[in-house]
Amino acid sequence: MGKTALGAPAKKRTASKQERQLQLIRATIRSVAKNGLADTTMSTVAREAGLSQGIINLHFQSKDRLLVETLRYIADEYKTSWEKALDGAGPSPAERLAALVEVDFNMPVCDRNKLAVWFAFWGESKSRPTYRKLCATRDIQYRKELGALCQLLIEEGGYQGLDAMVLATGLSAMTEGLWLDLLISPRSLTREQARNICLAYLASAFPRHFSVPPLREMSP
Amino acid sequence: MGKTALGAPAKKRTASKQERQLQLIRATIRSVAKNGLADTTMSTVAREAGLSQGIINLHFQSKDRLLVETLRYIADEYKTSWEKALDGAGPSPAERLAALVEVDFNMPVCDRNKLAVWFAFWGESKSRPTYRKLCATRDIQYRKELGALCQLLIEEGGYQGLDAMVLATGLSAMTEGLWLDLLISPRSLTREQARNICLAYLASAFPRHFSVPPLREMSP
Amino acid sequence: MGKTALGAPAKKRTASKQERQLQLIRATIRSVAKNGLADTTMSTVAREAGLSQGIINLHFQSKDRLLVETLRYIADEYKTSWEKALDGAGPSPAERLAALVEVDFNMPVCDRNKLAVWFAFWGESKSRPTYRKLCATRDIQYRKELGALCQLLIEEGGYQGLDAMVLATGLSAMTEGLWLDLLISPRSLTREQARNICLAYLASAFPRHFSVPPLREMSP
Amino acid sequence: MGKTALGAPAKKRTASKQERQLQLIRATIRSVAKNGLADTTMSTVAREAGLSQGIINLHFQSKDRLLVETLRYIADEYKTSWEKALDGAGPSPAERLAALVEVDFNMPVCDRNKLAVWFAFWGESKSRPTYRKLCATRDIQYRKELGALCQLLIEEGGYQGLDAMVLATGLSAMTEGLWLDLLISPRSLTREQARNICLAYLASAFPRHFSVPPLREMSP
DNA sequence: AATGAATGAGGGTTCATTCAT
DNA sequence: CATGAATGAACCCTCATTCAT
Numbered sequence: 028m029g030k031t032a033l034g035a036p037a038k039k040r041t042a043s044k045q046e047r048q049l050q051l052i053r054a055t056i057r058s059v060a061k062n063g064l065a066d067t068t069m070s071t072v073a074r075e076a077g078l079s080q081g082i083i084n085l086h087f088q089s090k091d092r093l094l095v096e097t098l099r100y101i102a103d104e105y106k107t108s109w110e111k112a113l114d115g116a117g118p119s120p121a122e123r124l125a126a127l128v129e130v131d132f133n134m135p136v137c138d139r140n141k142l143a144v145w146f147a148f149w150g151e152s153k154s155r156p157t158y159r160k161l162c163a164t165r166d167i168q169y170r171k172e173l174g175a176l177c178q179l180l181i182e183e184g185g186y187q188g189l190d191a192m193v194l195a196t197g198l199s200a201m202t203e204g205l206w207l208d209l210l211i212s213p214r215s216l217t218r219e220q221a222r223n224i225c226l227a228y229l230a231s232a233f234p235r236h237f238s239v240p241p242l243r244e245m246s247p
Numbered sequence: 248m249g250k251t252a253l254g255a256p257a258k259k260r261t262a263s264k265q266e267r268q269l270q271l272i273r274a275t276i277r278s279v280a281k282n283g284l285a286d287t288t289m290s291t292v293a294r295e296a297g298l299s300q301g302i303i304n305l306h307f308q309s310k311d312r313l314l315v316e317t318l319r320y321i322a323d324e325y326k327t328s329w330e331k332a333l334d335g336a337g338p339s340p341a342e343r344l345a346a347l348v349e350v351d352f353n354m355p356v357c358d359r360n361k362l363a364v365w366f367a368f369w370g371e372s373k374s375r376p377t378y379r380k381l382c383a384t385r386d387i388q389y390r391k392e393l394g395a396l397c398q399l400l401i402e403e404g405g406y407q408g409l410d411a412m413v414l415a416t417g418l419s420a421m422t423e424g425l426w427l428d429l430l431i432s433p434r435s436l437t438r439e440q441a442r443n444i445c446l447a448y449l450a451s452a453f454p455r456h457f458s459v460p461p462l463r464e465m466s467p
Numbered sequence: 468m469g470k471t472a473l474g475a476p477a478k479k480r481t482a483s484k485q486e487r488q489l490q491l492i493r494a495t496i497r498s499v500a501k502n503g504l505a506d507t508t509m510s511t512v513a514r515e516a517g518l519s520q521g522i523i524n525l526h527f528q529s530k531d532r533l534l535v536e537t538l539r540y541i542a543d544e545y546k547t548s549w550e551k552a553l554d555g556a557g558p559s560p561a562e563r564l565a566a567l568v569e570v571d572f573n574m575p576v577c578d579r580n581k582l583a584v585w586f587a588f589w590g591e592s593k594s595r596p597t598y599r600k601l602c603a604t605r606d607i608q609y610r611k612e613l614g615a616l617c618q619l620l621i622e623e624g625g626y627q628g629l630d631a632m633v634l635a636t637g638l639s640a641m642t643e644g645l646w647l648d649l650l651i652s653p654r655s656l657t658r659e660q661a662r663n664i665c666l667a668y669l670a671s672a673f674p675r676h677f678s679v680p681p682l683r684e685m686s687p
Numbered sequence: 688m689g690k691t692a693l694g695a696p697a698k699k700r701t702a703s704k705q706e707r708q709l710q711l712i713r714a715t716i717r718s719v720a721k722n723g724l725a726d727t728t729m730s731t732v733a734r735e736a737g738l739s740q741g742i743i744n745l746h747f748q749s750k751d752r753l754l755v756e757t758l759r760y761i762a763d764e765y766k767t768s769w770e771k772a773l774d775g776a777g778p779s780p781a782e783r784l785a786a787l788v789e790v791d792f793n794m795p796v797c798d799r800n801k802l803a804v805w806f807a808f809w810g811e812s813k814s815r816p817t818y819r820k821l822c823a824t825r826d827i828q829y830r831k832e833l834g835a836l837c838q839l840l841i842e843e844g845g846y847q848g849l850d851a852m853v854l855a856t857g858l859s860a861m862t863e864g865l866w867l868d869l870l871i872s873p874r875s876l877t878r879e880q881a882r883n884i885c886l887a888y889l890a891s892a893f894p895r896h897f898s899v900p901p902l903r904e905m906s907p
Numbered sequence: 908a909a910t911g912a913a914t915g916a917g918g919g920t921t922c923a924t925t926c927a928t
Numbered sequence: 929c930a931t932g933a934a935t936g937a938a939c940c941c942t943c944a945t946t947c948a949t
Binding site for chain 5: 704707738739740741742745746
């Protein structure tokens with residue numbers, strides 16, 4: 028239809044409201060990752076999106092709402108990602124646990140830009156109730172799921188002396204801590220290594236269901 | 248004039264200067280915890296310190312340097328804390344490991360204000376090489392110590408199939424993740440519980456050296 | 468298509484255009500009265516008219532022209548009102564003077580929304596020659612008419628020591644001042660009382676032609 | 688002392704808070720008179736004062752407060768002016784009334800810049816309760832004083848059929864209307880003529896206490 | 908050493924205007 | 929004709945920094 032297969036779709040001057048908002052949220056993620064939250068201005072976001080100054084207030088009313096919607100976006104994406112992973116995983120608790128770990132260290136979740144955004148919001152969350160609530164909700168929902176699976180596994184495997192919530196909290200915490208390493212020391216840790224560290228944790232807790240992953244050498 | 252030539256006054260002046268700087272760094276920590284890094288201004292810090300506007304530029308030249316010095320301060324304090332803990336701990340690797348865990352979940356390290364500061368800087372670290380370097384250095388030094396102790400323990404205890412750096416990285420990551428929980432969901436996790444989660448991890452990895460801590464019920 | 472070639476449609480279009488403009492001018496009056504000139508935007512006017520953003524530039528090219536046309540509209544309406552009143556009044560100067568006073572304190576002239584618009588433009592008139600000219604013209608035309616009638620009355624009644632233009636200027640000024648009171652202290656003055664104050668003035672100047680109106684109590 | 692008699696005092700870099708505020712209020716009056724309220728910005732005021740952008744927020748917190756304080760300033764000045772005039776006037780009601788009229792048409796009250804400011808605020812007063820209240824208060828206090836003097840004069844002079852508040856309201860309204868003429872048609876009316884129009888009004892109401900002033904020709 | 912008034916660059920936001928639909 | 933998404937200049941305001949005191 029007058030369009031070659033190669034041509035990128037001509038940038039439409041008028042996009043649907045949803046598309047524009049998504050475009051701006053993605054630009055925000057890039058800007059926060061590149062410049063930090065402190066140096067993310069309406070200007071940097073608009074420039075990143077290739078649009079004009081006023082556009083953000085047109086679609087989000089205020090900078091604050093843009094940031095909240097951005098946080099909400101990656102939180103939703105996170106939840107959707109692991110829900111979908113569970114849908115595609117086998118029925119056994121071990122398989123399902125492994126699937127969750129897999130999600131945490133693969134795209135689109137474990138994207139360095141998005142990790143930067145998470146830490147940016149965590150960094151402000153103590154003083155911003157809105158951020159804190161959104162962050163806490165994601166954490167709690169995920170850990171609840173982890174906890175339920177650990178509980179099933181403990182019962183199924185007859186593991187003694189293990190507490191499901193302790194394991195779930197520990198695993199979720201370890202994941203977040205590894206994200207931090209991926210963020211600030213990307214050279215010394217790959218996503219695969221990070222995943223294996225989590226799997227090693229599961230192997231030590233559930234030796235009959237998880238085996239120690241093949242460990243490539245880690246930089247000292 | 249009116250002052251003897253002896254060293255005392257000069258020394259006092261110097262001391263006073265250092266005290267002032269410390270006073271300002273502490274005020275910065277409180278302000279970042281209370282208002283977030285984004286809303287921490289020269290004004291909020293000066294007010295928190297009970298001093299006047301211009302004082303910070305007088306002592307730190309710029310806002311940026313104040314923030315860097317603040318980060319350096321808590322990083323130094325962190326390192327000093329665990330070094331002192333090691334000095335006071337017994338000689339066995341297990342005791343020494345336990346001492347490090349203890350440090351991470353007690354004052355002055357595990358102060359909610361300071362955790363807020365850590366996350367504030369981590370949040371900006373991707374876009375600020377200076378922050379990133381300071382943060383990474385603390386992390387690496389600590390993990391190296393953890394790794395060495397794990398290695399000793401593995402050798403001493405004849406543990407098979409364990410990788411010291413994997414354990415060290417996992418433990419350090421778990422600690423940081425638990426700090427996040429203490430920061431954004433202080434109601435659902437106490438410092439004691441957090442510490443026990445780490446100890447449970449060590450118990451699962453080194454069952455002959457660590458026992459599962461008495462677990463109080465965790466809120467679901 | 469489906470339309471004959473006759474002039475009707477064209478004429479209808481033109482009529483529709485004028486109606487639109489009138490609709491927008493009326494919306495402007497309401498918006499200026501409600502929000503003030505400073506807070507009257509293209510948006511508030513369009514919303515008040517129940518139409519879309521771009522409509523005003525379509526019909527008036529610019530905001531400035533809309534405002535000028537609005538001022539012209541109420542100035543024209545004012546002039547038309549008193550001319551019609553004179554047409555309907557008796558032949559004697561006194562009757563005609565009374566008719567003019569009547570117009571000033573009745574609808575559609577003495578509408579609180581329109582008074583607000585007058586004062587809004589007077590407020591900007593010093594710095595806006597266009598406004599000032601339109602305002603001055605209305606004032607001068609009206610005062611000239613008043614002056615002529617006073618002159619006739621002075622001659623007819625043999626009043627000594629009276630100056631027609633002094634009386635006319637005073638009466639017209641008093642009217643404008645009373646409008647201000649109606650605008651900012653509507654509780655303490657009714658339109659009827661305001662009119663009577665003017666009539667009392669005429670009675671004191673022309674005692675043989677005007678009698679003191681029945682004065683209802685005024686709030687102190 | 689080291690300063691010649693001609694030299695303007697060197698502009699002090701640091702002025703007392705009160706002086707700076709007064710300087711800014713005066714600059715605001717000039718700007719409103721010159722540019723109108725709509726085109727009076729922080730910039731125009733700062734430039735008019737010969738100071739920098741940020742100075743206004745430093746001293747008044749917001750533009751709105753600057754405007755309110757400006758209105759309050761001219762309202763206070765107005766009140767102070769007529770109170771002082773009464774202090775200096777003779778004891779008879781007629782003398783005192785004349786003194787009030789005199790104030791209204793002389794400096795510093797009847798300054799064209801200040802008239803412009805009054806009309807600017809009157810123009811916004813319908814939609815701004817704060818402005819309206821300040822404006823109404825000035826009006827009411829003044830009219831109350833006028834009313835009391837008229838009442839004394841009516842009693843003293845045995846005038847029949849006159850209502851003090853009607854006269855006072857009329858006189859005050861006439862004054863405000865004449866101010867409008869001075870504002871928008873300064874060529875066709877001098878302050879002296881305006882004053883005489885008011886005196887003529889008083890003469891027609893109180894013929895035994897006021898005489899018709901010598902009327903210079905008025906432009907038609 | 909310490910203060911705090913003053914500066915001015917740059918932030919978020921509003922809004923008159925344009926233009927593809 | 930009419931719409932409303934998009935633009936960008938200009939607004940008010942904040943705040944790191946400077947400097948006379």
